[in-house]
Amino acid sequence: MGKEELFFSLDIGTRTIVGIVGFFRGDVFEIADFEVEEHKKRAMYDGQVHDINLVTESVINVKEKLEKRLNTRLEKVSVAAAGRSLKTYKIEISREIEPLTYIDRDMIVSLEIEAIQKAQKEMKKSDSIENEEYYCVGYAVTNYYLNHTIIGNLEGQRGRNMGVEVIATFLPKTVIDSLQTVIKQSGLSIYNMTLEPIAAMDVAIQDNLRLLNIALVDVGAGTSDIALTKDGTIFAFAMVPTAGDEITEKIAENYLLDFDTAEKVKLSLSKKTNIKFKDIMGIKHQVKAEEVIKTIEPAVRDLAAQICDKIIEYNAKPPSAVFLIGGGSCTPKLADYMAEILGLQKDRVGVRKTDIIKEVIFNSKKVTGPEFITPIGIGVSARNIRKNDFIHLVVNDKPVKLLNTSRITVADVLIFIGFNPRLLIGTKGKDLHFTINGKEQVVKGSGGEPATIFINDIQKNINSEVSNGDIIRIQSGTGGEKPKVFIKEVLESISRKTVTINGKEYDLKRHIRVNGEIVQDGYEIKEGDDVSIRYSDTIGEILEDLRIPKDSFSITVNDKTASIYEKIENGDKIEMKVK
DSSP, X not given: OOSOOEEEEEEEOSSEEEEEEEEEETTEEEXXXXXXXXXXXXXXXXXXXXXXXXXXXXXXXXXXXXXXXXXXOOXXXXXXXXXXXXXXXXXXXXXXXXTTSOOOHHHHXXXXXXXXXXXXXXXXXXXXXXXXXXXXXXXXXXXXXXXXXXXXXXXXXXXXXXXXXXXXXXXXXXHHHHHHHHHHHTTOEEEEEEEHHHHHHHHHSOGGGGGSOEEEEEEOSSOEEEEEEETTEEEEEEEESOOHHHHHHHHHHHHTOOHHHXXXXXXXXXXXXXXXXXXXXXXXXXXXXXXXXXXXXHHHHHHHHHHHHHHHHHHSSOOSEEEEESXXXXXXXXXXXXXXXXXXXXXXXXXXXXXXXXXXXXXXXXXXXXXXHHHHHHHHHHHHTOSOSEEEEEETTEEEEEEOSSOOBHHHHHHHXXXXXXXXXXXXXXXXXXXXXXXXXXXXXXXXXXXXXXXXTEEEOTTOBOOTTOEEEEEOOBOOOOXXXXXXXXXXXXXXXXXXXXXXXXXXXXXXXXXXXXXXXXXXXXXXXEEXXXXXXXXXXXXXXXXXXXXSEEEEETTEEEOTTXXXXXXXEEEEEEO
């Protein structure tokens, strides 16, 4: 081995720690050495470091053994947060919208952000840890709704209500903090941080296969972690709190063995025809592997059922294929039972071993099992990512730190800081509703201006990618205004009524009341006002309007004698003669 740059990766699991050191020759990752160490005590629970000192001790042991054999000093390490630490939440929300407005992309993204923030709030309510903080590491839209009916795409549609259902995945901040503490106390610094399911997916499933709907299941000791992919991305994570240990315990129970001996028996089932062991009473046994397999079948079927139920819960249907990795994936008949339960052909559910990994060279035949998929993936991720585990931004003059797990957009930043998504859209001003002579009137509010987003003083949009050190400025959208309508404007829109008096045209006077009260034409109409407009409609009213004595004239209307009580119509011809 020459002086190639070495890359050190650690997979810190529930039962063991796997350390791998390798280097890149072009695009090929060559594994120089590896080390596996079991935790002396139960220091990890479901992917969370529970005893920092014990885990640190194991990491130091792995590091020092590799350093000694390779005659080098390891200073940086790539790590991954466990898939079982992730919390996935499904949420549905809806929003009333203006019926005449066409739905655009900004409105849709704003709705999705609101859904994710609601999922975050609901999750915190149900969390047993007070004030726990979470990073959103991904989300996928499962359904859009228009007027409460499922629709394929909201963009360009119109309606009264738009809705969305999303599956969002969050990582507790404490998981990151404890990992960072262990690495720091081990005399190392983090070169790169990813998520275990992402690291495993990168090496276990080729790019062209990720377009399919695939479930990747990492069957470990204490948990079975599930990642679901479609259209090239992982859209959901899930966890089943049952895995290989349950099978080991069943063997221990049936044959009266201690846990370590039962574990060795389990690992021998796929390698030997006859298995020898000694029980806790000191009695030696030799049994056929198929006999042991028969005793664990109920436990294996139960494990398969739990995993399949969780896949269906988040995928809503059986996936196209299921890939199994992790030490527990070699459990006899597990793949067969899963295929049966999901209704898939047997060859659609299989164990992925390291021999399927492309562009990786193994200098040891021992690094072949499915339990090495994730640690190798973590090592390879150093080439693919080579970036800080966090990115630091300034958003509206405030510093923000985000977990750097994938392409990060302005939308991801807004989710993290809790920005009100409704401020992204220039909301339309409220309409003004009133009545004129009993007829409903609606004057539309003015349209608002959407938010403007700047990255380093260059105008961008909500889908723009952000980078470490970016300065982001967001100017909230402005709301439209409610219209101002005055009586004078209403009168201008209403046609005049006239009469002819002794050959001269006169406008009939309009009598205006609002909610029963007399008002002038400068009155501003308010929401819900009842406007009444009446014209002078008798000879007597017209004379009064013109300040003419009622008894001074003899009157005809359209050449017919009329009294002062005569009703007048628009266009009538009135003649008045002095008595």
